[in-house]
Amino acid sequence: MTDRFDPVLHPPARLQIATVLANVDTVEFSRLREITGVSDSVLSKHLSALSEAGYIALKKAALDGRQRTWVSFTRPGRKAFAAHVGALNALVRHAEQAISGQ
Amino acid sequence: MTDRFDPVLHPPARLQIATVLANVDTVEFSRLREITGVSDSVLSKHLSALSEAGYIALKKAALDGRQRTWVSFTRPGRKAFAAHVGALNALVRHAEQAISGQ
DNA sequence: CCTTTCACTTTCCATTTTGGAAAGTTATAG
DNA sequence: CTATAACTTTCCAAAATGGAAAGTGAAAGG
Numbered sequence: 525m526t527d528r529f530d531p532v533l534h535p536p537a538r539l540q541i542a543t544v545l546a547n548v549d550t551v552e553f554s555r556l557r558e559i560t561g562v563s564d565s566v567l568s569k570h571l572s573a574l575s576e577a578g579y580i581a582l583k584k585a586a587l588d589g590r591q592r593t594w595v596s597f598t599r600p601g602r603k604a605f606a607a608h609v610g611a612l613n614a615l616v617r618h619a620e621q622a623i624s625g626q
Numbered sequence: 627m628t629d630r631f632d633p634v635l636h637p638p639a640r641l642q643i644a645t646v647l648a649n650v651d652t653v654e655f656s657r658l659r660e661i662t663g664v665s666d667s668v669l670s671k672h673l674s675a676l677s678e679a680g681y682i683a684l685k686k687a688a689l690d691g692r693q694r695t696w697v698s699f700t701r702p703g704r705k706a707f708a709a710h711v712g713a714l715n716a717l718v719r720h721a722e723q724a725i726s727g728q
Numbered sequence: 729c730c731t732t733t734c735a736c737t738t739t740c741c742a743t744t745t746t747g748g749a750a751a752g753t754t755a756t757a758g
Numbered sequence: 759c760t761a762t763a764a765c766t767t768t769c770c771a772a773a774a775t776g777g778a779a780a781g782t783g784a785a786a787g788g
Contacts, residue, residue: 529638535746536631543717546724553765566747568766584765591755591764602725609721612714615645619711622648623704637774655736668776670737686736693735693784731788738781745774752767758760 528611530604532577537562537570542605545580545597553593571595579604630713632706634679639664639672644707647682647699655695673697681706 533542537560544551544559557567574580579601583594597605635644639662646653646661659669676682681703685696699707 531638534636534638536633536636537746539717543721543724546721562746563748564765565749565767569746572766586755589756590762593765605721606725609718609725613718613722615641616711616715616718619645619648619707620715622645623708623711639775664775665777666736667738667778671775674737688784691785692733695736729788731786733786734784736782738779740779741777743775745772747772748770750767750769753765755763757762 528607530608530611532573532579533605533608535570537566538574541570541574541595542579542597542601542608545595546602546605550583550594550596553595556595574601577601577604630709632710632713634675634681635707635710637672639668640676643672643676643697644681644699644703644710647697648704648707652685652696652698655697658697676703679703679706 533539540560541556544556553567553571556571557564560567560570562570571580571582575582578598581596581598583596584591585594586592635641642662643658646658655669655673658673659666662669662672664672673682673684677684680700683698683700685698686693687696688694
């Protein structure tokens with residue numbers, strides 16, 4: 525049942541990051557830090573993990589004279605997230621029909 | 627967004643256990659071990675965690691002369707799982723609409 | 729009775745994960 | 759040339775996971 529659960533994407537902070545990335549082409553590091561509420565170092569490490577898995581791309585570029593990091597899904601990352609969401613959805617459906625009859 | 631994510635229920639093995647419990651009144655320890663594929667000791671520890679959270683009840687009883695452990699949700703456990711599933715469902719819906727337009 | 733066996737539970741260990749603080753790095757700004 | 763912004767890495771500590779192996783309690787066999 526949880527065969528398709530992707531350990532790289534399953535931790536809550538990663539699910540949050542991935543959900544944001546699914547909805548936009550690109551997000552700033554600082555915006556993700558606000559959304560997840562974790563420290564710089566922790567966000568940086570989550571992004572490294574996702575990046576090492578080949579799931580996201582990090583682009584560094586200057587904006588307003590300051591260095592910024594833009595985060596986006598790679599194609600494999602988007603596919604992996606879609607699969608993971610599919611697994612979650614299957615679980616949700618199994619669970620919801622059971623719960624509704626409680 | 628992940629406010630309602632319950633760390634006690636989120637780990638994959640626990641989600642699996644909870645999904646089973648949502649669908650039946652009671653399951654045997656041995657059946658859960660088959661389903662989750664973890665060792666006795668690991669399953670026992672997951673069940674302890676769920677039990678300490680007040681989410682499940684463990685009933686020991688003899689069947690065919692052998693001791694068996696029956697696992698079931700408590701009411702708070704069922705409610706907590708329903709809330710967690712609700713949070714997952716919200717995430718799934720946010721993600722799916724984004725993914726569908728990829 | 730005493731030893732096995734079953735069905736877990738606990739302990740022992742090792743590995744991995746997660747998190748923050750603080751130090752380090754790099755690219756401007758002044 | 760120093761300060762600062764925006765990360766990244768290092769340093770720790772705590773918690774989570776997992777299996778192997780030892781421990782426990784009840785019942786079955788001899």
